[in-house]
Amino acid sequence: MERPTERLLTPRFGVVVGSGLAYFLSLGMLLPVIPRYVQHRLGGGSVGVGVAVGALFVGALILRPYAGRIGDRIGRRQLIVVGALVVGVGALLYGAVSSLAFLIGARLLAGVGEAAFFVGAATMITDLAPPARRGEAISYWSVAVYGGLAFGPALGELVVDAGGYETTWLVSAALAGVAAALGACTREVERPSGEVSGSVINRAALGPGTVLFSGLIALAAFTAFVPLYVDQVGLSGADTVFLAYGGLVLAVRIIGARLPDQLGGRRSGAMALVAVTSGMTVMAAWQSVAGLFVGTVLFAAGASLLYPALLLLALGAAPDTQRASVVGTFSSFFDLSQASGSLIVGGVAAATSYRGAFGAGAVCAAAGLVALPRLTRRRLRPVQLAEEDAFVAEHPAP
Numbered sequence: 001m002e003r004p005t006e007r008l009l010t011p012r013f014g015v016v017v018g019s020g021l022a023y024f025l026s027l028g029m030l031l032p033v034i035p036r037y038v039q040h041r042l043g044g045g046s047v048g049v050g051v052a053v054g055a056l057f058v059g060a061l062i063l064r065p066y067a068g069r070i071g072d073r074i075g076r077r078q079l080i081v082v083g084a085l086v087v088g089v090g091a092l093l094y095g096a097v098s099s100l101a102f103l104i105g106a107r108l109l110a111g112v113g114e115a116a117f118f119v120g121a122a123t124m125i126t127d128l129a130p131p132a133r134r135g136e137a138i139s140y141w142s143v144a145v146y147g148g149l150a151f152g153p154a155l156g157e158l159v160v161d162a163g164g165y166e167t168t169w170l171v172s173a174a175l176a177g178v179a180a181a182l183g184a185c186t187r188e189v190e191r192p193s194g195e196v197s198g199s200v201i202n203r204a205a206l207g208p209g210t211v212l213f214s215g216l217i218a219l220a221a222f223t224a225f226v227p228l229y230v231d232q233v234g235l236s237g238a239d240t241v242f243l244a245y246g247g248l249v250l251a252v253r254i255i256g257a258r259l260p261d262q263l264g265g266r267r268s269g270a271m272a273l274v275a276v277t278s279g280m281t282v283m284a285a286w287q288s289v290a291g292l293f294v295g296t297v298l299f300a301a302g303a304s305l306l307y308p309a310l311l312l313l314a315l316g317a318a319p320d321t322q323r324a325s326v327v328g329t330f331s332s333f334f335d336l337s338q339a340s341g342s343l344i345v346g347g348v349a350a351a352t353s354y355r356g357a358f359g360a361g362a363v364c365a366a367a368g369l370v371a372l373p374r375l376t377r378r379r380l381r382p383v384q385l386a387e388e389d390a391f392v393a394e395h396p397a398p
Contacts, residue, residue, distance in 0.1 A: 002267065007143055010128065012127075012187065012342065013125070013137075013140075013362065014181075015143045015182055016080075016121055016124050016125055016128070016141070017038075017125075017140065017141060018144075019144075019179045019182035019183045019186070020121050020144030020145065020148075020179070020184065021144040022146065022176075022179040023084055023087070023121075024144055025148040025151065025152045025155065026091065026148070026152075026172045027114070027152065027172075028151070028155075029148075029152040029155045029156030029171065029172055030104035030155055030168070031153045031242060032157055032237070032238045032239065033157070033160050033165070033168050034049075034155045035049045035052075035053065035159070035225075035227045036109075036160070037050075037165055037226065038052045038081065038246065040173075041098065041165065042100045042103065042148060043100075044100050045344045045350065046346050047292070048341055049224055049228070049346065050342040050345065050346020050347070051104060051342070052100065052104055052225045053342045054339040054341070054346075055103075055104040055107035055111065056107045056111040056115075056338075057339035058108060058111060059107065059109060059110060059114070059115070059336035059340040060118075060335040061111070061332055061335035061336055061339055062115070063112045063116060064115040064118075064331055064332040064335055065201055065325075065328050067083075067119040067324075067328050068373040069284035069289070070116075070324075070329065071120055071123050071324030072322060073250050073324070074079055074132070076120040076121070076123050076124040076324065077183065077186050077190045079118065079120025079121075080120040080183035081180050082113070082116055083118070083120060084177070084183055085113070085176070085177070085180045086109065086110065086178035087117065087176045088172075088173040088177050088180070089110075089113075089115055089173070089176075090107065090110025090113060091110065091172040091173040092105050093106075093109070094169045095169050106204075113116075114221075115328075115331075115335070116333055117179070117183075119327050119331060120175050120324075123323055124189065125138065125187065125324055126315065126327070127189035128325070132261070132359075133260035133261065133313070134148055134260045134312065134315060135258070135260035135308055135312045136257045136261055138308040138311055139254075139258075139259075139260065139313065140253070140254075142253050142307060142314065143254060145271050146246045146250050146304075147250060148246075149373070151243070152242075153239050153243070153246075154239040156382050157239045165308055166388070170330075192263045199358065201329050202330075204314055204322070204326055205329035205330035205333075206267075206308075207314075207316040207376045208310040208311070208330060208331030209305030209330045210333065210371065211253055211269065211293060211335040211368045211376065212307065212308055212310050212337065212368075213254060213333040213336060214274070214328070214337075214368030214371065215272070215306050215369075216334060216338070216368040216370040217340075217344060217345065217360070217361055217365070218276050218280045218299065218358075218362065218364065219337070219338065219340030219341070219360035219361075220246065220337060220342045220345055220361070220366050221280070221295075221341070221362070221386040222358075223247075224243070224346065224357070225357050226238050226241055227356070229292070229354040232354065233291075233292055235289060235292075241296055242295070242361075243304075244300070245299070245300045245316050246300075248297060248300035248301065248304070250330075252304035255302070259305065260305065261344070265313035265316070266309075266387050267374065268305070268308075268309040269372055270369060270372055271302075272302040272304070272305035272309060273306065273307060273369035274369060276298075276299055276301030276302035276303060276361075276365040277302075277365040277369065278302075279298030279301070279302060280299060280358050280361040280362035280365060281358075282298060282353070283296070283299070284355045284358040285355075285359075287355060296305070302365075307334070310376075311327070311330055313376050314326050314330045319321045341361075344360060344371070345360050345361060348360045350393075356389050
């Protein structure tokens, strides 16, 4: 193992980001394909779409907290390699049997791999970052996440139109294999000695994670029903919407990478939740191509800041020896939001419309905004809290 340097953008950092980009392209290309496959090939309705989309996150939720403890005990590299390989196997299984139940089972398996990969890679990113630039590192890491979301859906629609669903599963599995190969080239960073969390659930992540859960139910509505909603507003496919979403998030994450460090987690988290709520509200209230894209812009602005801001709060409330445990517990709330959120918005869509699902996402994000001060303030380290309060005092809101 080696100690991290004071530099952030090193070749080792780039290898982890590159592995993440290949991995999230593998997942991202399936975003518009899974809903179409369920509805057109398997004959499932809105609830079936929601269950199939959410099954990945149920599988991830099962392993995620344990993956964090494994990462703290034996290292991050094993999680990256094994997780990516399991996701690739899951993709190969998607089309093996033309059954919604079988697809859900394969998605559950892929979710287990997703949990391992994400915890390993996201934690290694923070290992490689100087403490004062940890929020910036998380932002750059999320370039890989949203690079996959930006370009993956367009790739998925291109592949499925050219070669069908079977070719799409193969390409997705191949990208997961690339992620595993790059992961095998990573090296562990020397970690501080000390007590590793003995609990599966890390308490420092509970408050920020609960806010993340509430805020990202909107993402479940966006990913599950935008591919179907586009038909109602006259678009031929969802690739341009996802490209706009991912591209905007990438731009904000790159240009504003240091915002979470500079503004503090609570302030940037609040800004993010306001934008997510506004974007979902516009999409629900304005049924048109313009409304869809304006809502997507606002939603993307919020999504670009929410995860880094809240993860920074969670990491700041726990010792460094529990870093993977914090990431595992915190990111479990992402899985929970997508799994249960897909069911929630799927039920709302079945009872009302796709726009009703977007409205439900707006309500949940607004609830997260209300809960943010109470759920995160008490878990901050005193020094970090004092620094944030000093910043707010010197830079009052307009």
